[in-house]
Amino acid sequence: MKWKKSAFGILALGASSALVLAGCSADAGTDSNGDAAAPNEDGYSIAFVQGVAGDEFYITMECGIREAAEAAGATVTVQGPQQFDPTLQRPIVDAVVASQPDALLIAPTDVTAMAGPIQAAADAGIQVVLVDTTLEDPSMAVSQISSDNFGGGEAAFAAIEAANPEGGKVLVVSVNPGISTTDQRAAGFEAAAAENPAFESLGVEYSENNPALAAQIVTAALQANPDIVGIFAANLFAAEGTATGVQQAGRDGEVTIVGFDAGPAQVQQLRDGVVQALVAQEPASIGAQGVAQALAALEGEPTEEIIQTGFTIITADNIDGEGGEAAYRSSC
Numbered sequence: 001m002k003w004k005k006s007a008f009g010i011l012a013l014g015a016s017s018a019l020v021l022a023g024c025s026a027d028a029g030t031d032s033n034g035d036a037a038a039p040n041e042d043g044y045s046i047a048f049v050q051g052v053a054g055d056e057f058y059i060t061m062e063c064g065i066r067e068a069a070e071a072a073g074a075t076v077t078v079q080g081p082q083q084f085d086p087t088l089q090r091p092i093v094d095a096v097v098a099s100q101p102d103a104l105l106i107a108p109t110d111v112t113a114m115a116g117p118i119q120a121a122a123d124a125g126i127q128v129v130l131v132d133t134t135l136e137d138p139s140m141a142v143s144q145i146s147s148d149n150f151g152g153g154e155a156a157f158a159a160i161e162a163a164n165p166e167g168g169k170v171l172v173v174s175v176n177p178g179i180s181t182t183d184q185r186a187a188g189f190e191a192a193a194a195e196n197p198a199f200e201s202l203g204v205e206y207s208e209n210n211p212a213l214a215a216q217i218v219t220a221a222l223q224a225n226p227d228i229v230g231i232f233a234a235n236l237f238a239a240e241g242t243a244t245g246v247q248q249a250g251r252d253g254e255v256t257i258v259g260f261d262a263g264p265a266q267v268q269q270l271r272d273g274v275v276q277a278l279v280a281q282e283p284a285s286i287g288a289q290g291v292a293q294a295l296a297a298l299e300g301e302p303t304e305e306i307i308q309t310g311f312t313i314i315t316a317d318n319i320d321g322e323g324g325e326a327a328y329r330s331s332c
């Protein structure tokens with residue numbers, strides 16, 4: 001099933017998560033010391049700051065960024081904190097600002113805590129594009145590009161509802177409060193659940209981007225509420241841990257699990273029948289469109305304030321076709 005929300009914006013770089021990409025990790029460019037509005041002889045310099053390093057969602061986004069930048073003759077640096085944590089992301093942004101790239105593509109780890117350092121980047125003349133997550137006040141950014149996160153949460157509930165037509169208790173395992181994407185996913189799920197009186201939501205629990213904590217949350221929840229029929233895990237690490245927790249409780253196949261994202265381990269859990277559906281985003285497209293927006297801003301061309309990308313629901317029925325193509329990469 002392919003859910004496509006309207007995708008506006010400059011698509012000159014023709015990004016697709018299905019593109020075959022080359023040379024993604026070995027050729028990081030150097031930062032420019034030149035004027036922010038004019039490329040130096042190496043082209044424009046783009047810094048990408050991930051929400052967290054080693055996350056296949058951001059790795060796949062990096063692939064899209066590198067491919068688009070290479071096509072445009074721009075150089076790219078990529079960095080991310082070891083945890084999804086604004087206290088760790090902030091010094092990375094400060095160092096990036098000091099290195100004076102032409103553009104910053106960033107996934108802020110908190111809607112308020114990252115506002116200061118990102119504003120400092122904009123104040124230094126760096127063109128800022130928010131990719132994936134956003135801020136409470138994103139006015140310093142030339143563009144914000146992300147999935148339809150609220151709609152993805154609604155779709156996750158629809159999948160649990162379809163598998164459990166008689167209703168029952170449902171739980172959301174999210175990351176941390178204050179992350180725009182996962183908060184919106186949880187809100188979309190809760191709003192959809194509230195519309196069907198056959199379902200009772202047990203609310204949202206936070207797993208701090210830690211699969212082991214997500215597993216603990218889920219085993220405890222299943223002990224307290226053995227009649228839970230479905231769990232929505234709002235990102236890759238919450239989903240990996242949720243599946244582990246359901247397995248540890250010996251309830252796999254009985255409790256419907258719908259996870260956001262589509263990392264390789266998640267896809268395996270789906271193939272193993274532990275997870276019933278995955279909401280795959282289009283991270284390579286988000287990254288490539290981020291590059292297009294940054295370059296447009298640098299060239300003085302119009303930019304799109306908000307770009308929304310689609311998602312694919314992966315199930316056992318489409319994993320060997322369209323679903324499999326939407327899965328994320330662990331390297332470029």
Ligand code: T6T
Pocket residue numbers: 051055057058132133179181182234235236237260261281
């Ligand atoms: O779900 C993605 C991303 O969209 C979210 O903002 C944070 O978590 C992920 O990176 C997956 O781990």
